Amino acid sequence: MVTVVSGILMLGVLVFIHEFGHFSVAKLTGVKVLKFSLGFGPRLFSYKWGETEYQLCLIPLGGYVQMLGEGVGETEEETEQPLTAEERQRSFAHKSIQQRMAIVAAGPVMNLLLPLLLLPLAYMVGVNVPAYLDEPACIGYVVDGSEAQRAGFVVGDCIEAVNNVIVPTWSSTDKALIPNVGGLLKLSVKRSDEIVQLQFPPENGSLEGLQSLGLLPQQDAVVGSLRDNMPAVKVGMQGGDRIVKINSTAITSWYDLHTVIQDLAGEKADFTVLRNGNQLHFNIVAQRDDAKKMWLIGISPQQNLTLKQYSVSGAIKTGFKRTFELVDLTLVFLRKMVSGHVSAANIGGPIMVMQIAGQAVQTDFSTILTVLSFLSIQLGILNLLPIPVLDGGHLFFNFIELIMKKPVSLRTREMMQQLGLGLLLMLMLLAFYNDIVRIFL
DSSP, rough: OHHHHHHHHHHHHHHHHHHHHHHHHHHTTOOOOEEHHHHHHHEEEEEETTTTEEEEEEEEEEEEEETTTTSSSSSSSOOOOOOOHHHHHOOOGGGGHHHHHHHHHHHHEEEEEOOOOOOHHHHHOOOOEGGGGSEEEEEEEEESHHHHHHHHHOOOOOOOOTTTEEEHHHHHHHHHHGTTTTTEEEEEEEEETTEEEEEEEEEEGGOHHHHTTTEEEEOOEEEEEEOOHHHHHTTTTOOTTTTETTEEEEOHHHHHHHHHHHHHTTTEEEEEEEETEEEOOOOOOEEEEETTTEEOOEEEEOEEEEEEEHHHHHHHOOOOOOOHHHHHHHHHHHHHHHHHSSSSGGGGOOOHHHHHHHHHSSSHHHHHHHHHHHHHHHHHHHHHOOTTTSHHHHHHHHHHHHHSSSOOOHHHHHHHHHHHHHHHHHHHHHHHHHHHHHHHH
């Protein structure tokens, strides 16, 4: 329930910012705004203030601003209901092409500008980041059957360069992968006292970083949190316990722990842990989770986090830099998806947004701001795509009008909008399908 409510609230913030962009520029250019709506479908609440009706609707998956003369023809013959001389002056359809383009563009532009406010605020409050991101990209675990294993990576390898670009940290390595998605990846790796060259083919899945390739950082087998009513908490295990042995098998990392528990397949085992310098023993029987198809004892690893807090000027600089990085990441993702280098299975819909929001709201304020910024950028760029029915589609028609010195015919616009609506519906169905697959498969 928390996930759904937080998802709706965060989506509501993004929709409000988007529609407020349209609304504010419409007002500035003298256009009469008839309705400002958050959501679609049956109306839950409405209030008339001045000449505008503000309403909240049942389906929280978007919103709209209805303006006088919006969507009607550019000539008297095409206009369904003739406007008075006074109404023509305040009609969207009769404003200059530059003013109409400004109104249409204002929504997605507001979404793109929002992170420039939120991210600096997040960095001033302080963001918790995994400590390993600022450390050299040394590998603690190679996932069985992964692209990294096939490329020849082994535990202990440290990545020093990506396609001849020096990468001093795990974070810089992840960033260096993004421009090379869909191309051959050549990694210079330090192994013991020698440098070896390892490669990933062009169809690699590196867009989401090293972990998507099957490379994970070192993670000690230290318990961070425990789930209620699960085997570990029932026998008295506590946060901070370091698991050093299961039966006779030594445990040196969290990944060893996972492997051994799965191999036990529900058999009782002796867990040896260190707590405040004392050695303790717990007899535990793992519990089968059929949904995840694995054996669990109900523990999560202790996260080694670093709090990064900046001055006002430092937060603004870092926030702006991060905003442009997120914009670039989104554009690379779209470009690589269109070219076929990124699977369409990566597309997410409202369910995924709610899951992300639900996880963020259970962490801290800065994480909520960061997630809002990421989603806002995606919403802004999505709406700028030249697909009829989206803002980008309307801008495309306006651009043609600007070049040709006359509007696109009503018939052509209707046909293109029907085509765009069909495409958008297919994308939405794909997004919902991907969301459902992630939950149940």
